[in-house]
Amino acid sequence: MGALLLCVFLGRKNKRKAARDVSYFILALLPPMLGNLIIIVSSTESFALVGSYVYFLGLDITVLALLRFTTDYCRMPFKGTLLRRVIYALVIFDFLQFALNPLTGHVFHLTPIDVEGSAYWLLVPAIGQSIHRIIAYGIFFASLGIFGYRTFTSPRFYVERYLIIFISMVVCCVLESFYIFSSTPIDRSMIAFGLFGLLVFYFTLYHKPTHLLNSMLARVVRNMTEGVLLFDRSGSCLYANKSARELFGIQEEADLSGCMALMADLVDEPSLRFDADWSRKRTVEIAGEVKHLEIGLRTIEEKGAVVGAFLSVRDRTEEDNRLARERYMARHDRLTGLYNQDYFYAKVSQLLRRDPEGQYVVAAFDVKDFKIVNDIFSKEFGDKVLVAMADCLRDVAGRQEPTVIGRIGGDKFGLILPRGHYTEAACEKELQRVCDSVSEIGQNRNYSIIIHLGVYYVDGPSLPPSVMYDRAFMALNSVKNDFQHHVAFYDDRMRDDVIRRQRVANELEEAMRSCQIRPYLQPMVDSNGNIQGAEVLARWIHPQEGLLLPGRFIPILESTGLIARFDAYIWECACLLLREWGKRGIDKFLSVNISQRDFYFLDIYEVISGLVRKYGIDPSKLRLEVTESVMMSDMRNRLETMNRLRADGFLMEMDDFGSGYSSLNMLKDVPFDILKIDMMFLSASENAGKARVILQTIINLSTELGITSITEGVETKGQFDMLLDMGCRLFQGYYFARPMAVEDFEEQYLVEESTL
Numbered sequence: 001m002g003a004l005l006l007c008v009f010l011g012r013k014n015k016r017k018a019a020r021d022v023s024y025f026i027l028a029l030l031p032p033m034l035g036n037l038i039i040i041v042s043s044t045e046s047f048a049l050v051g052s053y054v055y056f057l058g059l060d061i062t063v064l065a066l067l068r069f070t071t072d073y074c075r076m077p078f079k080g081t082l083l084r085r086v087i088y089a090l091v092i093f094d095f096l097q098f099a100l101n102p103l104t105g106h107v108f109h110l111t112p113i114d115v116e117g118s119a120y121w122l123l124v125p126a127i128g129q130s131i132h133r134i135i136a137y138g139i140f141f142a143s144l145g146i147f148g149y150r151t152f153t154s155p156r157f158y159v160e161r162y163l164i165i166f167i168s169m170v171v172c173c174v175l176e177s178f179y180i181f182s183s184t185p186i187d188r189s190m191i192a193f194g195l196f197g198l199l200v201f202y203f204t205l206y207h208k209p210t211h212l213l214n215s216m217l218a219r220v221v222r223n224m225t226e227g228v229l230l231f232d233r234s235g236s237c238l239y240a241n242k243s244a245r246e247l248f249g250i251q252e253e254a255d256l257s258g259c260m261a262l263m264a265d266l267v268d269e270p271s272l273r274f275d276a277d278w279s280r281k282r283t284v285e286i287a288g289e290v291k292h293l294e295i296g297l298r299t300i301e302e303k304g305a306v307v308g309a310f311l312s313v314r315d316r317t318e319e320d321n322r323l324a325r326e327r328y329m330a331r332h333d334r335l336t337g338l339y340n341q342d343y344f345y346a347k348v349s350q351l352l353r354r355d356p357e358g359q360y361v362v363a364a365f366d367v368k369d370f371k372i373v374n375d376i377f378s379k380e381f382g383d384k385v386l387v388a389m390a391d392c393l394r395d396v397a398g399r400q401e402p403t404v405i406g407r408i409g410g411d412k413f414g415l416i417l418p419r420g421h422y423t424e425a426a427c428e429k430e431l432q433r434v435c436d437s438v439s440e441i442g443q444n445r446n447y448s449i450i451i452h453l454g455v456y457y458v459d460g461p462s463l464p465p466s467v468m469y470d471r472a473f474m475a476l477n478s479v480k481n482d483f484q485h486h487v488a489f490y491d492d493r494m495r496d497d498v499i500r501r502q503r504v505a506n507e508l509e510e511a512m513r514s515c516q517i518r519p520y521l522q523p524m525v526d527s528n529g530n531i532q533g534a535e536v537l538a539r540w541i542h543p544q545e546g547l548l549l550p551g552r553f554i555p556i557l558e559s560t561g562l563i564a565r566f567d568a569y570i571w572e573c574a575c576l577l578l579r580e581w582g583k584r585g586i587d588k589f590l591s592v593n594i595s596q597r598d599f600y601f602l603d604i605y606e607v608i609s610g611l612v613r614k615y616g617i618d619p620s621k622l623r624l625e626v627t628e629s630v631m632m633s634d635m636r637n638r639l640e641t642m643n644r645l646r647a648d649g650f651l652m653e654m655d656d657f658g659s660g661y662s663s664l665n666m667l668k669d670v671p672f673d674i675l676k677i678d679m680m681f682l683s684a685s686e687n688a689g690k691a692r693v694i695l696q697t698i699i700n701l702s703t704e705l706g707i708t709s710i711t712e713g714v715e716t717k718g719q720f721d722m723l724l725d726m727g728c729r730l731f732q733g734y735y736f737a738r739p740m741a742v743e744d745f746e747e748q749y750l751v752e753e754s755t756l
């Protein structure tokens with residue numbers, strides 16, 4: 001009992017849960033043992049009775065604790081199960097029948113006998129005793145069964161864990177049976193209990209199943225992907241696992257004596273020394289294959305002396321190759337094999353850091369209308385163009401090391417190279433070579449590929465490479481729509497321009513809200529000088545920059561798409577004015593400009609017809625000016641829009657007639673009501689004579705076609721007289737008036753009229 005108490009004490013001190021479970025179980029063993037002891041030593045009946053009750057009830061507690069320990073140890077579900085409730089009910093029932101025993105005597109009574117000269121109270125069992133035994137032994141055998149089940153069904157590795165407890169239980173059981181079936185009067189089963197407790201305690205907490213561990217470790221080492229070789233102190237190889245044999249081509253049964261030399265060779269040493277641990281990486285050729293190996297040596301010591309060592313060899317070839325592949329993919333463009341954007345920037349910055357005094361240029365390349373190339377000739381052809389382009393750039397770069405080339409995205413490429421003689425002419429020449437060789441791949445397609453180049457002179461490594469590239473690209477953008485120049489060099493004005501564009505775009509909304517954007521009116525007069533109407537021309541009265549003409553902001557708004565919002569605003573201003581004039585009985589028209597870009601962003605028909613409906617205006621009072629560029633794309637839809645507007649009563653004016661490439665053709669296909677002849681025919685140039693002939697022809701042509709013509713840009717009386725002679729009947733120009741604020745226009749031209 002003392003030993004068991006010590007086990008309880010040790011178990012409670014141990015932090016492991018298993019230790020606490022075991023100590024509970026051993027604690028539960030003590031009551032029946034105590035009862036047993038009392039029975040043995042008692043000389044009076046009442047003393048022996050107390051001992052018997054302690055023994056029987058303690059036994060119930062013991063088997064319950066055993067069952068709990070068993071289910072925990074064997075990881076069987078028990079807590080919260082129905083079985084647990086039934087077992088507890090049975091034990092409570094047993095308790096009750098013992099409680100009734102003093103009255104009924106149905107479980108047992110005691111009778112004195114003489115054993116070797118001293119008095120002993122022998123237990124005489126009755127029916128209740130059998131019930132008690134069924135319950136107690138039932139629970140005991142259930143636990144035994146669980147251990148038996150685990151012993152026979154667990155994988156070989158774990159059998160030992162269960163087998164030991166199972167055997168302990170069987171031993172205990174045999175001892176107990178021996179007492180029950182032998183005719184020994186004195187019950188010494190407590191010895192079996194105590195023994196069982198000690199065995200369980202030892203095997204659960206202190207016994208290391210070395211066989212289990214050894215076989216487990218051996219199996220782990222055998223099947224490890226790492227090669228493992230074990231050497232004794234003298235350097236003979238005792239063991240090489242499967243991976244090591246496979247890696248070095250050592251047969252299963254082969255002699256391992258050559259291993260030491262093999263390994264020493266691997267790490268370029270005459271022999272392996274076992275004085276310290278180390279690890280190294282090596283790239284070697286084994287059976288014609290290049291392998292990346294990571295080799296580590298660990299010494300094995302016993303009592304401070306080295307008794308051997310094991311060598312681990314990890315084949316990193318696949319992993320290294322995969323990493324290298326992934327690194328390549330993360331840094332390169334798949335199609336062209338050039339660096340991708342991020343890596344290009346990283347390499348540029350590395351180059352500039354290494355050579356801060358060097359003179360470099362960052363160049364941005366872009367294929368003109370690459371989308372069209374893709375659309376017309378297929379994506380595959382587009383890819384070929386990009387690959388050819390990359391090859392050309394490699395070629396250019398190859399001649400001027402050190403360089404870095406990257407594909408920034410889509411058809412955009414970046415290059416950094418020594419400044420050398422990078423003049424505009426040299427660049428144009430170089431670029432032409434690139435264009436020519438790229439175009440070669442599309443030879444029989446009748447399409448010459450144009451490439452644009454923007455150049456930024458690097459001024460030390462202070463700017464991030466992405467900004468340098470952006471600047472080169474900014475330069476490129478400035479020649480994107482230029483048919484003659486394909487190369488541009490960055491200067492700070494470009495940046496200012498971009499900043500200005502950004503500012504315009506940012507300020508526009510507020511400008512419209514606070515009436516900085518205003519419609520100015522320029523009169524359109526007839527041959528008698530009478531005002532027929534006016535063209536609405538936008539002005540921006542900027543708080544800092546003063547009056548801005550459309551040339552300063554319309555192109556920016558067009559390039560950002562904000563033009564649609566802007567024009568809708570101007571049209572609404574015009575409608576408001578027309579409604580006002582209508583109320584005052586003023587019968588004048590207003591012409592508004594429609595940008596080509598408006599057609600992309602607006603349903604022009606809906607917006608304009610909606611406005612005249614909203615303000616109750618006669619559509620013929622709102623004339624619509626479009627230039628021929630409107631018809632350059634999506635002609636069918638745009639014609640339909642114009643026809644619908646004309647059907648509603650709007651008059652369509654063709655603005656800047658004669659300034660474009662296909663004005664005459666346009667006249668044939670598009671139903672205009674009015675031709676606004678471009679002011680360039682009036683300019684005094686060397687070809688003034690020819691211009692006059694053309695002017696006369698246009699005026700005649702429009703008369704023949706029944707189209708009204710109006711000439712813009714009339715600046716002098718002479719021009720006016722000439723146009724009158726030519727048969728023109730409507731005029732607009734500084735000779736009559738400059739564009740002016742609405743109030744000025746009304747004051748100058750409308751007051752007299754409404755007072756007439």
Ligand code: C2E
Binds near residue numbers: 549593594625714
């Ligand atoms: P446009 O529609 O051809 O307008 C005529 C331009 O010629 C106006 O320039 C006008 O001031 C100018 N002009 C008129 N008479 C003479 C003259 O005798 N001599 C000279 N040298 N110029 C004359 P402005 O106002 O600078 O407008 C320029 C262009 O901006 C317009 O050309 C038009 O295309 C565009 N624009 C103006 N306002 C708007 C607008 O609200 N929306 C859109 N989308 N474009 C507008």
Ligand code: MG
Binds near residue numbers: 535625
């Ligand atoms: Mg106009």
Ligand code: MG
Binds near residue numbers: 655676712
């Ligand atoms: Mg015009």
